Amino acid sequence: MAVEVESRAHLVHFYENEVELNEVVGDYLRTAVSSGDVAVVVATEVHVRAFEAVLAEAGIDVEEARRDGRLVVLDASETLSRFMRDDGPDPAAFHEVLGDVVRRAAATGRRVRAYGEMVALLWDAGQVNAAIAVEGLWNALGDHLPFSLLCAYPTGSVAGEGHADALADVCRLHSAVLGPQRAEAARDFAGTAAAPGHARRFVVETLRMWGRPGLAEDAAVVVTELATNAVTHAGSPFVVVLVSSATGIRISVSDGNPVLPVLRDAGPADLSGRGLPLVAAVADRWGMEPADGGKAVWAELRETTPGG
């Protein structure tokens, strides 16, 4: 997957596993080095080795690139220690340390493409506020120096209802979320009154991490109504499956009751039965089918603007 990046972009990627991380970041760095840019990598030792393996496999002489200054590698923890204080990052120290690295890379006259995971290390250490502060400091640095930046967080660390606000902050601090072209996520829910809310938050958070925030509002409406029907009509636990593709997303809710809902025309006096018609109105396509002894009701939402 080729990663096209504008010159001063600040992108974030949320990765499911190390394989995905190596693929996305490896590709970003490979594109940079092959194009004659300077790649700056601030990562853990383990990740650096994995990325360098990707570069080597693409035919890049890693040792030479390092010697020529076309591949600059810094250890994430060690770099953190140079500007982190007890109460958070020291802005002046951050600018001195990272600013110096980026400035020297830019002085070569080449474009600078940076990758950083210090923010992920901070988040995993429970220092979510510090991670957000560092994202802000990267942005401030970007106001003075020309470089593009890719940050990566593991989805396991940033997902969850407790992190919803912080996740929204992180997304907002980036010019774009580098989402996967194709992705799938599924979760089980109990048949309780609180479940539609949990399902809604799961869908919104997942779409944020996939870089599809524009579809989140409609998706929230669709999944809430389908989940509410599963709890109130099917009376069963349910599974939400979310699939993302180039054109949009598909949400399907499966429950244990094989009885298919009937879409009826709600008459003017009739205040009930308006959930499915709303799903039909919001979705581009929708349908239902028997599934595993129960049924699945699905809805597709198309992307209206590129990148959501």
Added chain:
Amino acid sequence: MTVVAQASSMLELGGGGHVCWVVGDDEGYAEVANAFLADGAAAGRKTVVFGPETSEILVPPTTGAALVADPRVAFLDRGPLDPSAMFSMFREQSAEARAEGHTGLCLVADMDWLLPARPSVEAVVDFELHLDRVVAELDAVVVCAYRPSSFDADAIAGVLSVHPVEHGDCEPPPFRLVAGEDGCWQLSGEVDLATESAFALAFTAAVSEGRCIVDVRGLDFIDVRGLRVIAESSRTCPGEVQLRGAAPLVRRMWDLTGFARVAPQVSVTA
């Protein structure tokens, strides 16, 4: 949290001086309530204790000029719960307190006093919703103490939703319907299946008196069932119902669900 810290935190919480305190079993009710009243007195307020004779807090009040009232005597002897009589008395007490040189009232109410009247959960939520308006109007500070041993889960969920601030053995309510500015109500948070019964209780109470304007700028989400509650309860509203400051999503949903056509007395505007 220490007793004094609990009391201070109740007084400092949020802008509204109307707290729903869900009293857990081992909470040392009298200590916290008395500490709260002491803080109120220190702020120049006239302290009032409201509760049944047997309420712990009456034994002994440590604050100076505490007015102790048994509302069962004052109100329930005459029959069922009469909120308007209570609110009149409350306004009188507040005016008297100011005339005496106080900065207002500071009141702790042990809500067990409601029990002999056996009010419906609808009546309790209706009472608290309208009390919120009076508390805001009088710039009073009122703590309503509800015990889960006396009030069931639906009642507690309902009253939590109509207080601007909560404290004690409870989670923050997913939505709130409280007094807003200029005689409006303010609806915020998320309304869905989890809050269905509490929302029905609260919204029905809000539309009961006629022209009902609800500021919904803080409403982050509402599902079809929530919109249905609005449509249904508005049918019995003597006046118009306005949802002001509705997000584009809410306006879209009101149209797409067809409620815009079947409940024309409700206007949903940006």
